Amino acid sequence: MKHRALTLACAVTLTGAAWAETAPEAVSYDYGAVAESLSGAPGDPEAGRAVMVSRGLGNCIACHEVTALSDAPFHGEVGPMLDGAADRWTEAELRGIVANAKMMFDGTMMPAFYKTSGYIRPGDAFTGKAATEPLPPLLTAQQIEDVVAYLLTLKE
Numbered sequence: 001m002k003h004r005a006l007t008l009a010c011a012v013t014l015t016g017a018a019w020a021e022t023a024p025e026a027v028s029y030d031y032g033a034v035a036e037s038l039s040g041a042p043g044d045p046e047a048g049r050a051v052m053v054s055r056g057l058g059n060c061i062a063c064h065e066v067t068a069l070s071d072a073p074f075h076g077e078v079g080p081m082l083d084g085a086a087d088r089w090t091e092a093e094l095r096g097i098v099a100n101a102k103m104m105f106d107g108t109m110m111p112a113f114y115k116t117s118g119y120i121r122p123g124d125a126f127t128g129k130a131a132t133e134p135l136p137p138l139l140t141a142q143q144i145e146d147v148v149a150y151l152l153t154l155k156e
């Protein structure tokens with residue numbers, strides 16, 4: 001149910017934002033980094049924070065610990081701690097990592113949040129049925145930008 005609502009929301013956003021948005025299959029990666037805003041608009045760090053802690057959206061904290069998000073439950077340690085991420089990576093690198101971490105970290109288990117095709121075995125986790133590509137991206141272009149804006153606040 002939640003998945004269906006999310007899919008609908010994505011479809012609406014994608015059709016509604018015909019402006020400067022870059023489609024998932026059109027993103028160009030330069031050594032894993034993406035220079036241009038995917039939505040054509042700046043990100044909102046507060047909205048990005050919400051995406052990061054939301055289980056139905058980024059759920060980044062299932063794998064990453066972030067001290068500034070320690071009020072949110074279920075922190076995991078599969079991925080590195082994100083404190084100081086903005087000191088380690090540029091904005092373009094962070095955008096590339098969030099959009100498709102596989103471009104930066106070969107074979108990583110971090111999901112590609114802005115990708116619609118090229119899955120090895122696409123499936124709907126909720127029904128267990130095989131899904132057909134293109135699949136809706138896990139996050140919209142603007143949600144990626146919002147998350148990047150939030151990550152840029154993580155300085156040590």
Ligand code: HEC
Nearest residue numbers: 058059060063078079080082085097098105108109110111
């Ligand atoms: C399934 C676990 C998982 C999820 C979910 C996940 N990541 Fe990751 N992430 C990783 C792993 C593992 C790495 C380390 C890269 C590697 O595989 O070498 C990583 C690396 C990173 C890095 C670089 C780390 C650094 O500071 O050097 C950033 C930034 C990052 N992730 C952001 C995010 C954001 C933002 C989200 C949510 C939108 C997210 N991750 C969701 C597993 C995950």
